[in-house]
Amino acid sequence: AQSVTQLGSHVSVSEGALVLLRCNYSSSVPPYLFWYVQYPNQGLQLLLKYTSAATLVKGINGFEAEFKKSETSFHLTKPSAHMSDAAEYFCAVSDTGFQKLVFGTGTRLLVSP
Amino acid sequence: DAGVTQSPTHLIKTRGQQVTLRCSPKSGHDTVSWYQQALGQGPQFIFQYYEEEERQRGNFPDRFSGHQFPNYSSELNVNALLLGDSALYLCASSSRQGDRYGYTFGSGTRLTVV
Numbered sequence: 001a002q003s004v005t006q007l008g009s010h011v012s013v014s015e016g017a018l019v020l021l022r023c024n025y026s027s028s029v030p031p032y033l034f035w036y037v038q039y040p041n042q043g044l045q046l047l048l049k050y051t052s053a054a055t056l057v058k059g060i061n062g063f064e065a066e067f068k069k070s071e072t073s074f075h076l077t078k079p080s081a082h083m084s085d086a087a088e089y090f091c092a093v094s095d096t097g098f099q100k101l102v103f104g105t106g107t108r109l110l111v112s113p
Numbered sequence: 114d115a116g117v118t119q120s121p122t123h124l125i126k127t128r129g130q131q132v133t134l135r136c137s138p139k140s141g142h143d144t145v146s147w148y149q150q151a152l153g154q155g156p157q158f159i160f161q162y163y164e165e166e167e168r169q170r171g172n173f174p175d176r177f178s179g180h181q182f183p184n185y186s187s188e189l190n191v192n193a194l195l196l197g198d199s200a201l202y203l204c205a206s207s208s209r210q211g212d213r214y215g216y217t218f219g220s221g222t223r224l225t226v227v
Contacts, residue, residue, distance in 0.1 A: 044218040101205075
């Protein structure tokens with residue numbers, strides 16, 4: 001069965017610092033992987049997705065993620081944090097051919113001045 | 114271009130009552146999925162509708178049911194509400210290859226059961 005593990009329920013960084021949010025997945029078939037962001041009292045916004053093309057995926061707002069099959073990881077990074085990046089981030093997996101997303105428990109990113 | 118629209122935005126119901134939530138998908142999308150997001154948790158898949166039929170279902174009881182209309186809009190119905198049904202209910206729309214191209218989520222309906 002598919003599953004996603006997000007290490008760290010909270011991550012705190014200073015403005016301008018590197019952002020690294022960790023995601024490890026479990027899937028019996030080649031997966032599709034997604035990162036979503038959720039701002040308070042809002043729905044989910046797609047940041048980026050991996051669909052078996054390039055292993056380094058660039059998304060919106062300067063975020064990127066690298067698919068590493070050997071490590072079953074899909075960590076999200078951003079070189080320089082901005083105050084507006086403070087939000088909840090969810091990693092999700094979808095097995096090819098299956099039409100549902102399995103989400104991790106989320107990581108809350110806190111950005112301090 | 115309107116995205117996914119959900120109504121109502123907030124709802125308070127009493128235990129044992131029934132509730133209907135509504136979703137209009139993004140233009141060009143024909144597949145609608147529903148998710149339940151409890152406080153502090155990631156969204157959990159409830160079910161998905163395509164061509165007016167339920168195609169996949171998550172681990173939710175039969176109290177949760179849905180419907181899709183010819184215009185692709187969808188409803189989520191929950192009967193015999195329990196306190197534990199209090200959550201943010203998210204609707205996501207996609208084309209049939211949503212697993213490849215991604216899903217567009219609405220802002221959700223916050224359901225509180227008292």
